Amino acid sequence: MSSKPRIAPSLLAADFSCFGDEVQRVVNAGADLLHFDIMDGEFVPNFGISPLMIAAVRDKTDVPFDVHIMVTHPLRYIDALVEAGADMITFHIESHDEPYAVISAIKAHNIKVGIAFSPNTPTDTVIPYLSDIDLVLPMSVEPGLGGQKFIENTLAKIETLSQEIQKHQYQLDISVDGGVTIETAPAAVQLGVTILVAGTAIFKSQQPETVIKNLRNA
Numbered sequence: 001m002s003s004k005p006r007i008a009p010s011l012l013a014a015d016f017s018c019f020g021d022e023v024q025r026v027v028n029a030g031a032d033l034l035h036f037d038i039m040d041g042e043f044v045p046n047f048g049i050s051p052l053m054i055a056a057v058r059d060k061t062d063v064p065f066d067v068h069i070m071v072t073h074p075l076r077y078i079d080a081l082v083e084a085g086a087d088m089i090t091f092h093i094e095s096h097d098e099p100y101a102v103i104s105a106i107k108a109h110n111i112k113v114g115i116a117f118s119p120n121t122p123t124d125t126v127i128p129y130l131s132d133i134d135l136v137l138p139m140s141v142e143p144g145l146g147g148q149k150f151i152e153n154t155l156a157k158i159e160t161l162s163q164e165i166q167k168h169q170y171q172l173d174i175s176v177d178g179g180v181t182i183e184t185a186p187a188a189v190q191l192g193v194t195i196l197v198a199g200t201a202i203f204k205s206q207q208p209e210t211v212i213k214n215l216r217n218a
């Protein structure tokens with residue numbers, strides 16, 4: 001049995017010429033979390049949102065800020081992101097810093113920590129960390145770019161993670177990020193996803209509140 005997922009609009013799909021208004025638009029539309037993508041141009045061949053942009057919109061809302069860092073050296077980003085107002089930081093298992101060092105550095109700030117993994121990374125690589133984190137994020141597209149198609153074999157990864165979490169009675173969220181739409185969300189939620197990240201589906205809609213409501217009832 002699945003309960004309702006929380007919805008995290010991904011600001012990467014926002015109109016950057018009016019970033020603050022875009023934050024307000026999805027908060028008004030009912031966002032449960034706001035998802036910010038940080039990229040370093042190295043871990044992924046692209047650049048994303050900067051800590052300064054996150055700080056600039058922090059006062060607009062109390063909705064928690066969920067920051068996803070697609071960077072080679074996550075340790076270098078943590079202080080700046082906490083300063084900017086991050087409530088949770090999710091780093092990639094494929095990054096170059098030692099995972100427990102990153103987990104401890106994030107937890108030291110009393111915020112939540114998540115681990116993401118890319119489509120070609122086996123689920124086994126994140127299993128050993130599930131007892132120490134607040135969120136696990138199987139990427140359903142190659143990280144670095146919005147607007148891609150949901151990779152179907154992510155569903156099997158979600159199922160494996162759900163089983164592992166249930167078996168050990170761990171308390172953590174399963175999120176999914178990339179190509180999440182009203183068509184792709186239901187299967188993911190059925191298998192145990194508790195946080196749906198969606199960029200294009202929400203920001204490119206004229207009725208973001210309807211999309212958020214439909215995703216929540218997926």
Ligand code: DX5
Pocket residue numbers: 010011012013035037068141142143144145146147148177178179180197198199200201
């Ligand atoms: C991709 C980012 C996603 C992206 C999702 O690397 O992590 O958060 O914004 O965008 P959509 O929903 O358009 O696939």
Ligand code: ZN
Pocket residue numbers: 010035036037068177197
């Ligand atoms: Zn993301």
